[in-house]
Amino acid sequence: MLLRQQIVTVVAESDVTLAVLAARDLAQTAGLGTVQIGAIVTAVSELARNIIKYAGHGRVELRVVSRGSQQGLEAVAVDQGPGIESLELAMQDKYSTSRTLGLGLPGTKRLVDDFEIDSAPGRGTRVLVRKWA
Amino acid sequence: MFDSSIPRVPLQRTQGCLLGTLPRELVPGTLEQFELDLLAKVRQSALAGVVIDLSALELMDLTEFAKLRRSLRMTGMLGPKVIVVGLRPGVVAGLVALGADAAGLRTALNVELGLEALLQKPAGTTAGSDESASLPDVLRRALAGAR
Numbered sequence: 001m002l003l004r005q006q007i008v009t010v011v012a013e014s015d016v017t018l019a020v021l022a023a024r025d026l027a028q029t030a031g032l033g034t035v036q037i038g039a040i041v042t043a044v045s046e047l048a049r050n051i052i053k054y055a056g057h058g059r060v061e062l063r064v065v066s067r068g069s070q071q072g073l074e075a076v077a078v079d080q081g082p083g084i085e086s087l088e089l090a091m092q093d094k095y096s097t098s099r100t101l102g103l104g105l106p107g108t109k110r111l112v113d114d115f116e117i118d119s120a121p122g123r124g125t126r127v128l129v130r131k132w133a
Numbered sequence: 134m135f136d137s138s139i140p141r142v143p144l145q146r147t148q149g150c151l152l153g154t155l156p157r158e159l160v161p162g163t164l165e166q167f168e169l170d171l172l173a174k175v176r177q178s179a180l181a182g183v184v185i186d187l188s189a190l191e192l193m194d195l196t197e198f199a200k201l202r203r204s205l206r207m208t209g210m211l212g213p214k215v216i217v218v219g220l221r222p223g224v225v226a227g228l229v230a231l232g233a234d235a236a237g238l239r240t241a242l243n244v245e246l247g248l249e250a251l252l253q254k255p256a257g258t259t260a261g262s263d264e265s266a267s268l269p270d271v272l273r274r275a276l277a278g279a280r
Contacts, residue, residue: 013161020192021158038192038223039230045194046231093232107195107231 004029005063008048010077011056016048019060023075030064030071031133040073040131043111046104047077047127055081055124065130072113072132080124087117142167144174148248149181151213157189159197168204172211180213182251186244188219195231202238215239218247 051058058079114130241247
């Protein structure tokens with residue numbers, strides 16, 4: 001039976017690569033097309049990098065999900081970092097606390113079909129994304 | 134300073150240009166090592182141009198894109214013209230969604246067209262060698278090519 005779920009602990013840059021490879025395998029299992037795989041895998045890469053950049057460590061949970069006959073890939077990036085003070089501000093284009101890249105979260109949102117974020121100062125950050133086949 | 138665990142990007146000379154072929158996936162250190170190798174090679178050889186082939190690459194996030202652009206800007210400052218070829222639709226779709234800044238990045242569909250664009254006389258460039266090709270244009274072209 002094909003693997004349908006994987007959890008990647010993210011502490012170093014090489015873990016971003018691991019998360020990306022795992023996401024690609026599971027996205028293929030879920031039956032996503034090439035362009036869709038590119039999109040969700042890029043989103044996973046961005047989320048994993050954010051964990052390292054802002055929280056230092058965390059994890060990315062990847063699973064194949066279904067609704068009716070449709071399958072998709074779900075990725076949840078979780079960290080216990082400083083959290084985001086203003087989600088409204090973080091979701092605005094051109095806003096980035098590090099000022100190096102900007103666009104991180106709004107860009108990630110554009111790559112996926114479903115996007116949920118939960119964060120507060122001192123409570124860490126949890127971002128859920130889904131891409132349907 | 135040589136770390137054998139980091140895959141090296143092959144750099145070969147063809148038609149007076151240097152062709153660099155990036156691998157299917159980037160691991161930490163690949164782009165840093167590539168930058169060192171590329172700058173060293175460009176400095177020791179008289180090159181008309183540099184073609185960077187990304188046709189195998191399946192994913193590039195903003196961080197990697199920024200690193201690559203930095204390397205290519207440095208290469209361009211040494212003299213040769215630089216062109217990126219073979220970007221995949223999935224990669225381009227991701228970069229466009231993330232808002233990657235591709236201003237001034239020269240692109241072509243494949244190695245052949247890239248070499249052609251570099252070896253042309255500077256004036257009156259044609260389609261496929263458009264200096265101002267934007268990433269959405271690249272996406273359109275790549276999608277058209279994928280059909």
